[in-house]
Amino acid sequence: MWPDVVNRSHSWELMEGVVQCMLVAFWVLCVLGLRYPLKMLPVLLWELAWKSLWLILVALPMWISGQMDSSTMETAIACLWILIFPFVIPWRFVFANYLKKRGDRWI
Numbered sequence: 001m002w003p004d005v006v007n008r009s010h011s012w013e014l015m016e017g018v019v020q021c022m023l024v025a026f027w028v029l030c031v032l033g034l035r036y037p038l039k040m041l042p043v044l045l046w047e048l049a050w051k052s053l054w055l056i057l058v059a060l061p062m063w064i065s066g067q068m069d070s071s072t073m074e075t076a077i078a079c080l081w082i083l084i085f086p087f088v089i090p091w092r093f094v095f096a097n098y099l100k101k102r103g104d105r106w107i
Contacts, residue, residue, distance in 0.1 A: 044089060051082040 026043070033040030059076040062068040068076070 038090070038093065041089070041094065044085065045094070048082055048085045048089070051079040055079050055082070 026047070029040065029043045030047075033043055055076060059068070059072060059079070062072055063076070
């Protein structure tokens, strides 16, 4: 990701630019999460959610139908790292603070 951002030799198409900038911003938040893991837990949960959805809704159907190209396979392999997340997420904390705890007032 960083080499594409720093050393780019061409202008990005609209969605490529959006994706690259979002991934850089996400990377910064992940680094911040190393310092404050519980406070940045929503970032980890978001990554678990989007990668799981992409693998299930995009990669899996392509793989099953035999239409997966090399760049999609590369992305799928990179996303498979998500398989370790369920083992490192403090689920008791998630349930206690995100599901059972009363929500903040809006007004």
